[in-house]
Amino acid sequence: MDGCKERAVNYVMERKCKKGGFCFYRLEEPNASDTYYALSILYLLSTNFKDENTLAYLRSLQNNHGSYQSVYSAFYSIKSLLLLNEELKCDPTPYITRNLRIYSVDNLPEENTSIFEPMYYLIDLCFALKIGQYDNFKNDITDFVLNFQKDDRGFGYTRSTLIETSQALVILNLLNYPINILKTEHFIKKCENPIYGFVNVPDTSPSFIEHIYAGAIASNIISYKPCYINQCIEIIRKCQNNNGGFSRAADGGISTLENTYYAIRSLKLLSALKI
Structure with a gap:
């Protein structure tokens, strides 16, 4: 890790936008996902980062009434501010709980690599923000995820994938489901x-x-x-x-x-x- 740390930190900092946020292709076009990944890397590598323009950019992603352009924008913005130990512009709880629902996987965008992606982000946010209301949906969400476990003990839509299995495990673990009974080790080994x-x-x-x-x-x-x-x-x-x-x-x-x-x-x- 030590050998690549300095190079990775330099790579990240070279992609910081002057007006706040980060952009991997080094233009003044910050986006929420790049900013979250950049701040996460710096956090993992124990690199202090403070920038008022980045804070302003992240807070600008939340509308005045607490909503966001998408669940993904909410996740990247909120998680970034939490990494920086900074306050959100306003309480996102109503927006998050309003979107926390069972959905049809047939209607997900084609670019999604996992059928669990929206749920994965929302449950992570509920846990990070200590939003207790998701307990009301706990059984439904658990059943939704378990419905996609296959005979090989992995998780997926038409077949098990490692990406979907990992996200299913994250969700169920955050919901305090006894994941040891799922025997997913069998699929992971495969x-x-x-x-x-x-x-x-x-x-x-x-x-x-x-x-x-x-x-x-x-x-x-x-x-x-x-x-x-x-x-x-x-x-x-x-x-x-x-x-x-x-x-x-x-x-x-x-x-x-x-x-x-x-x-x-x-x-x-x-x-x-x-x-």
Whole structure:
């Protein structure tokens, strides 16, 4: 971790916008997701960050009556302000609880990598903000997630994927569901690969950094020590480019703040599991 820390921090800071926020392609066009990933990286690497323009930008993402443009915008904005130990412009509870509902996975945008993504963000926010109202939906949400567990003990829509399994485990864990009875270790083991560390779907290739991240998250939640931790770490290190950021694949590609976050968080989790 020490070898890549300084380079990663420099990569992040070079993408800070003068008017606040961050943008991975280095224009004065800050966006909520890049700002969240940038601040998360700095937090994980114990790097202090204070910037009034960034605070103003994050607060501007919330409307005066407490709503946001989307659940995703709410997540990135709120979580960023919490990372900075700063107050929100106004209480987002009504907006969050209004959106906390069971939805049809058939109507999700095509770019979603997981059927659980909206629920994953909302439950995380409820937990982070200590919003007690989600207890009213606890059983319905639990049933919604469990409905997508497959015979291989993973989770997914048409088939189990490691990304969806990791998000399902995060949601159920936050809801205090006894995840040990799910036996998801069986599926996680199937996703292990001696070359890539983890793949998203068993017996497939190649693998990308978000799959290693999902494997690290899932393994951490169920306290499972992966068989190929060293391979995971090696793949992640190969994803770091000369500019200090991380790409999606070890064989090259553009660095992004999102992929750099996946890399740094994964290295932290895998190092802990390695002990």
